[in-house]
Amino acid sequence: MTQPEPDWRQRKKAATHDRIRASALRLFTEQGYDTTTVEQIAAAAGVSHMTFFRYFPTKEDVALSDTYDPLLATLLARTPAAWPLARRIRAALLEGLEEVYGTDRAALLAQNKLIVSTPVLRERLWADQMATQQLILQALGPEPSFPTRVTVAACLAAASTAVVAWVENDGQPELPDLISQAFEALTRAAS
């Protein structure tokens, strides 16, 4: 009997979720990821360490949380199916970026800087990239062919390279431009 579920409960959950997340990110940037303990995060958010793990499966997840992936799948499906796959992915990536880049550019840069400069998180980033790849392949239909898989993997590798270059140069060339350059490099790599 889980009927009406008054949403103030969910609001409260969302509130502590955000409080934990905010405390974590602040502590991470203040004193580094590795030296920050889950207990500290929990204490800063006013909860116990068990509550932390009820909201985030691992310590890494709180630093990597993003909502970009599901958006990407829908954008890709909306792209003309007649285009070559690489172009479709490129278009979806750039379109998705536009929706956040204007408002959240600073946060995006800060978060990715933290990730790239923390070995453990960098590892997880590649792992998440593989999850994104699975998601894209499913959005393209069942039983993807081997060449399709290779193409998707290459496109995501290009995009990741762009992101890494972006944070390494402190956001100097803007990310959309870098992604475009990356895809152009991809098409020329074939020659």
Add this chain to the structure above:
Amino acid sequence: MTQPEPDWRQRKKAATHDRIRASALRLFTEQGYDTTTVEQIAAAAGVSHMTFFRYFPTKEDVALSDTYDPLLATLLARTPAAWPLARRIRAALLEGLEEVYGTDRAALLAQNKLIVSTPVLRERLWADQMATQQLILQALGPEPSFPTRVTVAACLAAASTAVVAWVENDGQPELPDLISQAFEALTRAAS
């Protein structure tokens, strides 16, 4: 004064190194990676858990140990510099494979099957791939351009996709063939 270093010492070290590694791989395949504890591995190898960590920095490393990377760098350097980068990497990868594929194909398949089927190890695999990428870039000279980085990343992504497909299909299409197909797919992705 560490002069002669009688090599029987090194032989003994190599022996225990191999004993630990063998015990670990056996236990991993018998009862799974996650459920196998470092203490069990150490006990099976007749050492203490501290000795284990003196030989392998982490539990993951014992499952991922390979000597392919340095070989790859020299092979790449030996390849004609006039070729397009993707072709050079492809040639180096295939040439490196030839040297082990005949004798160690079974072990290679088993090890990669373990890795691909274990989430934690899969993560580390991508991380190691980034290390390989760094190594290739250094072998190509200092200060690689952005397009070069993209190309290398895409080539390694293609190769990884080939390896994953190889173990998923239980070694059915042979790995060198899959790698060739992957690179052909790469060149066509550009169109």
Add this chain to the structure above:
DNA sequence: ATCATTATGTTAGCGACTAACATGTTAGCT
């Protein structure tokens, strides 16, 4: 025989993470 080096073991501890159980707080029903 002595002494420095090296490999190994022992112990204690930290931190991420889990399981078991307890407590309080809220929602729905009578």
Add this chain to the structure above:
DNA sequence: AGCTAACATGTTAGTCGCTAACATAATGAT
């Protein structure tokens, strides 16, 4: 209002990967 079931949170104790500090035994050089 009062009872009960559901749920969020806390407490406690434990496992496991991993590290540091110190102890011990075997080996090699003098």
